[in-house]
Amino acid sequence: MKALSKIYLALIFIFLYIPIIVLVLFSFNSTGNTGGFTGFSLYWYKELFASPVTFTALKNTLVLAFSSAIISTLIATAAAVGIGKLKNRAVKASVISVTNVPMMNPDIVTGISMMLLFVFVANMLGRDEALSFTTILIAHITFCLPYVLLSVRPKVLQLNKSLTEAAMDLGCTPFKAFFKVELPAIMPGIVSGFIMAFTLSLDDFVISYFTTGADFQTLPLLIYSMTKKEVTPDIYALSALMVGAVLVLLILSNLFDQKGNAKEGKA
Secondary structure: OHHHHHHHHHHHHHHHHHHHHHHHHHOOEOOOOOOOOOOEOOHHHHHHHOOHHHHHHHHHHHHHHHHHHHHHHHHHHHHHHHHHOOOOHHHHHHHHHHHHHHHHOOHHHHHHHHHHHHHHHHHHHOOOOOOOHHHHHHHHHHHHHHHHHHHHHHHHHOOOHHHHHHHHHOOOOHHHHHHHHHHHHHHHHHHHHHHHHHHHHHHOOHHHHHHOOOOOOOHHHHHHHHHOOOOOHHHHHHHHHHHHHHHHHHHHHHHHHHHHHHHHHHO
16 A cells, blocks of 8 residues: 555655756757757746746836735735634624635636726726726735735734733733734634745736736736747756746745744743
8 A cells, every 4th residue: 555655655756846956957958949858058047037028027026926925825814814813603604705715716707807806897987998907906905915814814813812812911912912822823824824825926928818918928927928829948958947936936835834833832
């Protein structure tokens, strides 16, 4: 049974990571031929840094990802703390269920429904352009919120309420006690939620496709437009860099989780 479980695990890793390894390998190919590896070269990385269209899309993607991750993290942290203070169990369960809806919905349903909402609001306000950077930002915040909440809420549930009460007994206001006691305790969950939101926003295509304006293009949208003609190998190089960045973010997220668990164990 142990041998079979190892084979099964190896097959899972092969299916998951072989495509990524091939992508990274061909980003160093000396020619644009995807049928075979002809030699090691950094040519496509040089082409990547010389492409203004790709860098504009990269800048748009990073601005959108950072903005949506920061805003969704702030809102979700406040929501997690607020939900934790609710006394009525039925109300608390209802609020949690409602916040999980965007996470359970298919992306295409979320994208189309938000597009219809934005067009409806634009018509009410008499605006010609319904979609813009603001609409795609709102859409990304909406679908990132449940994931951040899912990351922060367990840390809120693990809080020792007696520490907050002790801080207030020693003269802290509830506001000051939150920043002095509660916020440091839930910080690992906040950081993990921020990284999750950033990664989800960076990767999203379907919702972005339906909610972005004509003057704002992200990397997934740029790559999709290339598939209608030809995906140039400099996109392989960019994808390899993004894989490396996501890997670093995941390592940092795990380190923060381990530090948070270590602190809780010592306490």
